[in-house]
Amino acid sequence: MGDAGTEPAQDPFAIRLPPRPYPGLRPFDAAEWPIFFGRERMVDAVVTRLVTDRFIVVHGDSGSGKSSLVRAGVLPRLLQDQARGGARWRTCTALPRGGPLRNLAQALAALDGRADDAQRVLHLRRALNLGRHAPAALAEAMLSGPDDHLCLLIDQFEELFEHARQPGGESEARGLTDALVAWAEAPPPGLYLALTMRSEYLGHCARFPGLAEAVNQRQYLLPPMVTADLLRAIREPAALYGGEVDPALAERLAAEALGIDGLPLVQHALMLMQRQVAAPDPATGAAPDSWRLAPADYPEGGLGALLSRHADSVMQAAEPAGRPRLVEDMMRALTSVNAEGHAVRRPLPLSQLAAVCAVPTDALRPVLDAFRADGVSLMTPGLAPGESEALTDVAWIDIGHEALIRSWRRLANPQDGWLVNEFRNGLVWRSLLVQAESFDRDRRSVLSAVVTEERSRWLGRRNPAWAERYGGGWDRVLALMTESRSRADEALQQAQEALATRARADQSRERMLRAVGVAIGALCLAGWAGWQTLQARDAQLAATQARDKANEERDVAQSDRAQLQTAQDKTRQVLDSVKRVVELASRNPGTPPKVLAELNSQVRRLGWEVAGAEPTPADLPTGAYGKGVPATPGPAAGENLAARVYVHIGTPDQRGEAETFRKLLGQQKPGGQPLMVPGVQLVAGQRNEGVLRCFRPSECRDEAPQLLAAANTWLAAPVLKLQDLSARYTDNPPRPHHFEVWFGSGTLSLSAAALQAPSAAQQAKP
Numbered sequence: 001m002g003d004a005g006t007e008p009a010q011d012p013f014a015i016r017l018p019p020r021p022y023p024g025l026r027p028f029d030a031a032e033w034p035i036f037f038g039r040e041r042m043v044d045a046v047v048t049r050l051v052t053d054r055f056i057v058v059h060g061d062s063g064s065g066k067s068s069l070v071r072a073g074v075l076p077r078l079l080q081d082q083a084r085g086g087a088r089w090r091t092c093t094a095l096p097r098g099g100p101l102r103n104l105a106q107a108l109a110a111l112d113g114r115a116d117d118a119q120r121v122l123h124l125r126r127a128l129n130l131g132r133h134a135p136a137a138l139a140e141a142m143l144s145g146p147d148d149h150l151c152l153l154i155d156q157f158e159e160l161f162e163h164a165r166q167p168g169g170e171s172e173a174r175g176l177t178d179a180l181v182a183w184a185e186a187p188p189p190g191l192y193l194a195l196t197m198r199s200e201y202l203g204h205c206a207r208f209p210g211l212a213e214a215v216n217q218r219q220y221l222l223p224p225m226v227t228a229d230l231l232r233a234i235r236e237p238a239a240l241y242g243g244e245v246d247p248a249l250a251e252r253l254a255a256e257a258l259g260i261d262g263l264p265l266v267q268h269a270l271m272l273m274q275r276q277v278a279a280p281d282p283a284t285g286a287a288p289d290s291w292r293l294a295p296a297d298y299p300e301g302g303l304g305a306l307l308s309r310h311a312d313s314v315m316q317a318a319e320p321a322g323r324p325r326l327v328e329d330m331m332r333a334l335t336s337v338n339a340e341g342h343a344v345r346r347p348l349p350l351s352q353l354a355a356v357c358a359v360p361t362d363a364l365r366p367v368l369d370a371f372r373a374d375g376v377s378l379m380t381p382g383l384a385p386g387e388s389e390a391l392t393d394v395a396w397i398d399i400g401h402e403a404l405i406r407s408w409r410r411l412a413n414p415q416d417g418w419l420v421n422e423f424r425n426g427l428v429w430r431s432l433l434v435q436a437e438s439f440d441r442d443r444r445s446v447l448s449a450v451v452t453e454e455r456s457r458w459l460g461r462r463n464p465a466w467a468e469r470y471g472g473g474w475d476r477v478l479a480l481m482t483e484s485r486s487r488a489d490e491a492l493q494q495a496q497e498a499l500a501t502r503a504r505a506d507q508s509r510e511r512m513l514r515a516v517g518v519a520i521g522a523l524c525l526a527g528w529a530g531w532q533t534l535q536a537r538d539a540q541l542a543a544t545q546a547r548d549k550a551n552e553e554r555d556v557a558q559s560d561r562a563q564l565q566t567a568q569d570k571t572r573q574v575l576d577s578v579k580r581v582v583e584l585a586s587r588n589p590g591t592p593p594k595v596l597a598e599l600n601s602q603v604r605r606l607g608w609e610v611a612g613a614e615p616t617p618a619d620l621p622t623g624a625y626g627k628g629v630p631a632t633p634g635p636a637a638g639e640n641l642a643a644r645v646y647v648h649i650g651t652p653d654q655r656g657e658a659e660t661f662r663k664l665l666g667q668q669k670p671g672g673q674p675l676m677v678p679g680v681q682l683v684a685g686q687r688n689e690g691v692l693r694c695f696r697p698s699e700c701r702d703e704a705p706q707l708l709a710a711a712n713t714w715l716a717a718p719v720l721k722l723q724d725l726s727a728r729y730t731d732n733p734p735r736p737h738h739f740e741v742w743f744g745s746g747t748l749s750l751s752a753a754a755l756q757a758p759s760a761a762q763q764a765k766p
Contacts, residue, residue, distance in 0.1 A: 016034070017034055017035070017241070019375075019385045020274065020275070020375065021035055021237035021240060021243065022267050022268075022270040022271040022274060023267060023271065024267060024271040024376070024377030024400070025267065025377045025400040025404060026264075026377040026400040026401065027067035027071060027072075027401075028068035029072060030071050030091070030093075032072050033072045034240070037229075037233045037237065038230060039065065039069055039229070042069060042073070042222065042223070043069065043074055044077075045220070046070070046073075046074050047074055047077050047078060049218070050151070051078075051192075054191065055183055055184045055194075056195070056218050057195045057196075057219045057220065058196045058219075058222055059196070059198065059202060059220070059222065060198070060199055060222035062402050063260065063265075063401065064222050064224070064263070065263050066197075066222055067155050070196055071093065071153070071155070074194065075091040075151060079091060088149065089150075089151075090151070091151045091152075092108060092110065092152055093152075093153040093154075094107040094152070094154055094155070095156055095159060096163055097347050099172070100154075100172065100176050101129065102125060104128055105121045105124035107152075108141075109121045109124055124138070124142075127141050128175070128176070130179070131175050131179055132178050132179065134179035134183075135187065135188050139191050143188075143191070146189070146190070149191075149192065150190060150191055150192065151194065152191070152193050152194070153195075154193070154195050154196075156196060157196060157201075158197045158198050158201035158204070160173050161173075177208035177209075178208075178210075180193070180195075180214065181209070181210035181214050184214035184217070185214070199221065202215065202219075224258065230254035230258075231250050231251070231254050234253050234270065238293070241274075241278075242289060242290045243274065243278065243291045244291075245292075249293055249294060249295045249297065249298060253266050253269070253270070254266075261402070264401045265303040265304060265307060268303070268310075269299060271375070271377070272310060274291070274293065275375060277297065303407075304403075307404065307407045307408065308407055311408045311411075314370055314371055314376060314378060315327045317370060319367065320363065320366075320367070323363070325461075326359065326363075328410070329356070329358075330357055330364070330368075331399075331408075331410075331411055331418055332421070333353055333356040334346050334353070334398065335405050335411065335418075335419050337419070343402065343405045343412070344402060344405075345399045345402055348396070349397070350365075350368075350392070350393050350397055355465035356463070358465075361391075361393055365390055365391055368391060368397060369391075372400075374387070377400050378404055379398065380397075380398045382400075424685065425458075425462075426469070426470045430471060433473045433477065435447065435480060436480045437476075439476075439479070439480045439483065440476065443483065446484040447481070447484040448484075449488035449492070452484040452485055453488070455481065459481065495731065641735065641736050641737050642673065642674045642737065643675050643676065643703065644676045644737065645675065645707065646677075646679075646738075646740045647679070648680075648683045649681070649682055649683070650682075650683065650685070650688070650742075650743060650745035652682060654743060654748040655682070657750055658680045658748060659680055660714075661711075661714050661748075661754070662677045664757055665677050665714065668710040670706035670707050683742075685745075687744065688742040688743065689721075689746060690717075690718030690720050690721065690742070690743055691720060691721050691741075692707065692711060692721070692722055692739060692741055693723045693739065693740040694723070694726065695725050695729045695733045695734050695739075697726045699726075699736070700722070700724045704739065705722070708722050711741065713751065714751055714754040714757075715748075715750065715751055715754070716750060716751045717747045717748065717749045718743065718744070718746060
């Protein structure tokens with residue numbers, strides 16, 4: 001809803017001091033004209049132009065004091081000057097946000113105390129809808145005669161251009177600009193119009209017919225305050241409250257007021273410092289009769305640091321225990337980065353802000369009240385002293401000034417501040433929308449399992465209201481995530497089944513090897529038993545030959561040789577069976593080569609013992625008992641490849657140390673093997689804290705610990721930790737001996753050993 005207001009008091013000459021001499025971060029309002037010093041010459045210039053042309057556009061940089069000049073300077077001056085002549089003079093203020101024509105109609109209706117009169121608001125809205133005929137219709141509806149005067153202020157006019165980008169906003173913005181152009185060409189008697197806007201938005205006026213010409217002829221560029229005027233604005237309000245600002249401190253504050261956000265930062269610092277020195281006595285509750293701000297009261301770390309600490313203290317007191325990130329969500333929703341890359345305010349209605357933060361409006365109101373309280377002034381609409389009226393659901397919530405966005409460290413930190421994190425989240429959402437479009441065309445176009453897991457956690461803090469800020473499409477993204485999770489679950493199930501199948505195959509191989517071992521043992525026992533039998537038979541034959549005659553000895557010898565031949569034939573049959581078993585084992589690619597070699601050796605010895613001589617080549621093929629099995633196992637695929645380590649950094653300022661680290665690491669030979677470190681790659685936005693990644697189980701077990709120890713030799717910070725990704729890359733791992741170092745965005749520094757290695761350090765220099 002627009003910020004509507006009327007003249008500061010029934011008696012324009014009555015001086016009623018505000019509760020405090022300095023308003024803080026927000027602009028001055030009309031009732032604070034008694035403490036508005038230092039802009040008198042500018043007020044005179046604007047009033048003269050406005051009375052003459054009845055249309056003026058006041059523009060300047062953010063923080064230059066445009067709104068304060070018109071609200072607390074121009075409007076009260078018009079009211080006072082015209083009252084001296086006995087004319088009736090009224091003023092009102094509106095903002096374009098959310099609906100410029102509705103806001104104007106409500107502000108005008110409030111002048112007659114009829115802001116809640118729906119018929120009156122509708123009547124004025126219809127008059128404003130007339131475009132170029134709107135000024136005449138407005139004069140007829142609002143003015144009672146030639147002595148009746150009305151000045152309308154449209155503050156922060158640049159919000160109209162943002163409203164024009166919203167659905168249905170273009171036509172409403174064009175209707176308002178048509179009315180403004182007609183007002184500039186032929187202003188109705190008794191009607192006066194003032195606009196305030198930031199200078200960088202002047203070019204946007206050319207989008208609407210005639211508006212650029214009207215603004216060019218009636219613009220007033222707000223000049224900076226000179227040092228003398230700044231000293232008056234700093235020191236004279238204190239004198240009205242029994243206080244004093246030391247000249248040295250005033251000079252220092254005046255110098256800082258000339259910088260970016262200087263005026264609002266100085267006003268906020270003065271408010272906090274004055275509240276500190278003029279605080280009531282804890283024992284008596286009485287405020288001091290006089291107070292003084294001295295150079296020692298200047299805040300530690302500067303004005304921006306003071307504002308940041310103040311915002312921290314308000315947040316700690318206001319944030320509910322069950323929602324530790326509510327203030328963060330609220331501030332991220334109320335800030336944005338415009339097309340020029342500048343941090344800007346993004347006002348929202350209370351109901352929409354609560355929806356983005358995923359809380360009821362009743363849970364958000366106490367937090368907002370703490371930030372907009374009298375004497376805090378970090379958000380608008382502000383609370384007057386003693387005011388406790390609750391915000392309505394349609395009330396627009398805004399940050400008091402963009403100086404808060406640029407000064408509050410939690411919000412403005414370029415590395416991990418709330419604003420930059422919100423910007424990154426917007427990029428993530430838009431990338432999901434692009435993936436969702438691809439998924440709509442091809443249902444097979446889903447996210448990988450790793451990305452699905454990460455994005456599922458990320459979506460836990462998002463909601464449809466938040467997504468509308470970045471293009472909507474919540475249901476489409478959810479459909480993509482659902483299908484991606486389903487595919488990931490299927491892939492995981494297939495991987496588990498493959499592992500189970502492999503485990504069963506391993507068990508079968510173990511059982512087969514045990515059977516082969518038993519057969520060989522049985523064969524050895526049978527051979528030994530046969531040998532013992534032959535020895536006993538020979539002894540018996542010798543005894544018989546001694547007793548019997550030559551003929552009997554010949555018969556017995558013939559019989560013994562026949563029996564021996566039969567035993568040898570049976571033993572060879574068993575040996576052939578064992579050979580076939582070993583051959584089958586050699587054909588199984590899962591049988592370890594060392595097991596085959598041992599089995600071959602045992603079978604050779606058994607054959608020799610049975611046959612009494614070396615086996616022939618026909619009996620023992622070269623190298624194995626099974627076809628194609630080598631006698632000595634060769635190296636596995638990729639075993640002779642050199643290890644490679646890829647180095648990734650998170651920020652550009654890490655590159656120098658990373659290059660030195662790469663050179664030093666490339667000189668290492670863990671386990672006696674060469675090591676290749678190709679280069680350093682910048683990957684911004686990574687969340688690692690220093691890891692060495694490996695991708696194959698054997699390499700993670702054997703090589704990675706040696707490589708980790710070698711890498712940490714050259715590092716003081718961070719200390720790398722091993723990250724085993726072999727389970728994640730079972731189906732498609734990188735090349736053998738592939739390792740990665742990820743430093744993240746933290747501190748990267750070299751160890752003393754690295755600094756004492758001049759050759760590597762010299763090589764790393766550009």
